[in-house]
Amino acid sequence: MAVIESILASADRKVTGEALQQVLADLINLGMLAKQAHWNLTGPRFRSLHVQLDELADLARQHADQVAERAVTVGFNPDGRAATVADQSTLPGLEHGDVEEGAAVEIVIDALFVLIRTLRQAVTDTATSDPISQDLLIGVTAAVEQQHWLFRAQR
Template identity: 55%
Template sequence: MITGTTSPLDEAAKAATGAALNRVLADLVDLSLVAKQAHWNLVGRGFRSLHLQLDEVVDAVRLFADDVAERAVTIGVVPDGRAATVARDSALPEHPAGLVKDVDTVPYFVEALLAAIGRLRDAVAETADTDVISQDLLIGITAALEKHLWMFQAER
């Protein structure tokens, strides 16, 4: 039998916090993938600056996903960032296939970031009574994604 970490949380708090962390993880993994997809397939006059901006999002979000997954393991929850789980559970809108103009990429990322931030804010509220340590992590990630949102909104 494989056993995980002994949780510092009671079972109800662990389950609620773990569910919130796994929902956020799905969104973060998806956001890192669509940002890299957009980075590769971006065209238009704003290519250079947006290309670099998307890499900044990818770098940040990959670290956030790792932090969320490691927090889940720390409290005794198995993180699930598999492709099938992410495809099923992510709240992000589907990114278009093929080449995408810079003027279409910006509104997509505004919408995608708003979706991820909305779920993060829900998770912050859900973890207020179950695990303030996880809540603190989620608050920091929310603040960082809101800064990226502001930067994409300024591009419009």
């Protein structure tokens, strides 16, 4: 009996894998951006925003792991190497040095907005190719949209 590598047809695996890979690169980058801002944050609201950034980094890491594991499950090798993330992520960057709290909030809001667009495209792309991956991506989208709202409330 032949070993089945994936329940998905080759074309569906490609579409699904590529969608998951783009989301993975952006989630990994979001986690790094949140930690960079967390470490270098300044301002009177330091404590609450410092904690919020840490929570965002944890959320990004958790969802990145789920997305990567889903990719492997459908027969696509995820790539979370630093060079790949730097090349593929569509999120805005963060300069080195102190990050004033207002600037940190705006950078995170912008990054989350870009990620939401990527996630919503991935949800559309996987609608036919793999509804199970689409379901995972819908859940990630809901969590990221909630973070977007929470950071917008910091304005």
